[in-house]
Amino acid sequence: MTSLGKIAVQGPDATVFLNRVYSNAFAKLPIGKARYGIMLRDDGLVMDDGTTWRLSETEYFMTTTTAHAAPVMAWLEELLQTRWSDLKVHVTSVSEQWAGIAVAGPCSRTVLEACVEDPARVSNKQLPLYGRNQRQFLRIRFPVVSPESVFPGELAYEVYTPSDYGPAAMDLLWGVSEPMGGCLYGLEALGAMRIEKGHVTGAELDGRVTIEDAGLGRMASSKKSYIGSALRKRPELIREDRPRLVGIFPRDRHETFNAGAILCDADAVQGFGDGWISGVTHSPELGHWIGLGFIAGGLEAWRGRSVVAADPVRKNDVAVEIVSPHMVDPDGERLYG
Numbered sequence: 006m007t008s009l010g011k012i013a014v015q016g017p018d019a020t021v022f023l024n025r026v027y028s029n030a031f032a033k034l035p036i037g038k039a040r041y042g043i044m045l046r047d048d049g050l051v052m053d054d055g056t057t058w059r060l061s062e063t064e065y066f067m068t069t070t071t072a073h074a075a076p077v078m079a080w081l082e083e084l085l086q087t088r089w090s091d092l093k094v095h096v097t098s099v100s101e102q103w104a105g106i107a108v109a110g111p112c113s114r115t116v117l118e119a120c121v122e123d124p125a126r127v128s129n130k131q132l133p134l135y136g137r138n139q140r141q142f143l144r145i146r147f148p149v150v151s152p153e154s155v156f157p158g159e160l161a162y163e164v165y166t167p168s169d170y171g172p173a174a175m176d177l178l179w180g181v182s183e184p185m186g187g188c189l190y191g192l193e194a195l196g197a198m199r200i201e202k203g204h205v206t207g208a209e210l211d212g213r214v215t216i217e218d219a220g221l222g223r224m225a226s227s228k229k230s231y232i233g234s235a236l237r238k239r240p241e242l243i244r245e246d247r248p249r250l251v252g253i254f255p256r257d258r259h260e261t262f263n264a265g266a267i268l269c270d271a272d273a274v275q276g277f278g279d280g281w282i283s284g285v286t287h288s289p290e291l292g293h294w295i296g297l298g299f300i301a302g303g304l305e306a307w308r309g310r311s312v313v314a315a316d317p318v319r320k321n322d323v324a325v326e327i328v329s330p331h332m333v334d335p336d337g338e339r340l341y342g
Contacts, residue, residue: 006105006163007171008192009055010074012081014065016094023057023065025089026081026232028216028225034059043216043224044077045233049242051210051219053077066099072207074100084232104171107195108178109161112185117162119181197286200297203252203330208264208283209297215242218299220250220330248280249303252328253314258293261285262314262323268300271311274322279307282314290333297330304329 014023023031027042034040039058046052053073058066069077081096108116166174179189199206205219215237216222225237236242255262268280280300288295296314300307307327314323329335 006107006165007103007168008071009100009105010069010071010077011098011100011103011105012067012069012078013097013099014057014067014081014094015063015097016092017063018092018094019063019065022085022089022092022094023067024229024231026084027057028231028233028237030226030229031057032229036061041224043219043221044080045216045231045237047233047236049215049233049235049237049239050212051214051216052080053210054205070207070210073210074098102168103165104168104174106164106166106171106175106178107161107190108164108182109190110187111160112182112187113160113162116178116181116185116187117164120177196284197288200284200286200295201288201290201333203250203297203332205250205297206284209250209299211283214299215247217243218247218249246301246306248299248301250330251280251298251300251304251307252330252332253282253296253298254326254328254332255294255314256324256326260323261287261294262296262325263316263319263321264296266314266316266321266323268298268325268327269313269315271313271324274313274315278315279312288332295332296325300327 016022020032020034023042026044028045029040029042031040031042034057036059039056041054041056043054044052053069053076055068055070057068060066078096078098085092085094085096164174164178179187182188196206203220205214205221209219216225225234253262253268262282262285264282264285266282267278268282269275269278280298282296282298284298285294285296287293300312304327310327312325312327314325316322
C-alpha cells in the first residue's frame with residue numbers, strides 16, 4: 006500500500022473543502038472513521054477515487070490511486086489557491102512519510118491482535134469496517150495507524166507507520182503470519198484480487214468514465230453541490246447505452262484474452278466495437294482467466310449474448326461472455342472474516 010498517494014488535509018475548513026471536492030458526503034464523517042470517496046473533474050468525469058480518514062476535528066488523511074497521486078495533489082492546491090482561497094485549509098503530500106502494509110484474509114484480525122499492545126482494540130467493536138485506530142506494536146514499540154479496508158475483497162487492514170519503521174513492521178507482521186499459514190503478496194496479487202471483486206483503478210478511470218459508468222452512481226450525493234455535480238448530468242453522460250463496467254469470462258475457460266482487446270457483437274466484429282477490456286488476470290479462486298472492461302449498455306444489455314474480444318494486432322479473437330464485475334464473493338460475506 007506504500008505506493009498509494011497520501012495527502013494530509015488540515016485546517017478548520019477541511020471538512021467543507023472535502024465535501025466540495027468529493028461527490029459523496031463528507032460533512033458528517035465521525036472522527037476515527039473513514040469513507041471511500043470519488044472525485045470528479047469539472048466536466049463531470051471521474052478524476053480519482055480513494056479512502057479518506059478523519060483523524061480529528063480539523064485533520065484528514067487522504068489516499069489516492071498511485072497513478073494520480075501527483076495530479077490530485079496539484080488539483081487540490083489549485084482549488085485552494087484560485088477558487089476557494091477563503092478556506093482555511095492546508096494540504097501536504099505525505100506519500101513518502103508513511104509506509105503502508107496490507108494485512109488481508111480471514112486471520113488478519115488474529116495477526117494484528119498478536120502484534121499490538123492491547124488486542125481488544127482490534128475487535129469488531131473497537132475497529133469496525135472503515136474504522137481507524139492508533140496504537141503501538143509490541144516488541145519494537147513503534148507507532149502505527151491501522152484502518153480497516155475492503156480493497157482486497159476480504160477482511161483486511163491497512164497498516165500505516167512512519168517510513169523508517171516500515172521494514173520493522175513488515176518483519177513483525179510476517180513473523181506472526183507465517184506460522185498461521187500466511188504468505189507474502191505484492192501488487193500483482195493485489196491486482197488480481199481487485200479484478201475479481203470489480204474494484205476500479207487507473208486502468209478503468211482513464212478520463213473517459215463517469216461515476217455511473219463505473220457502477221458507482223448511487224454514491225453521488227443529490228443534496229449538495231460539488232466539483233462536477235452539474236456537468237455530470239449532461240445528456241451525453243447519462244445515455245443508457247454508454248459503456249458500463251462489466252466482468253468478462255472466456256467461453257472456453259482454457260482460453261485467455263488481452264487488456265486492450267475490443268468487445269464486439271459476435272455478428273459484427275468490426276470498427277470500434279461496443280466496448281473494451283481494461284484489465285485481465287488469472288483468477289486462482291475461479292480457476293480461469295477473467296477481465297474487467299466496459300461495454301455499451303452494461304450487463305443488462307449483453308447478458309447471454311455472443312461477444313468476441315477482438316485483438317487484431319495480436320490476431321487473437323476470443324469468444325467471451327459478459328458477467329457481473331463482482332466475480333468473487335458478490336455479497337461481500339468475506340469482509341467480516
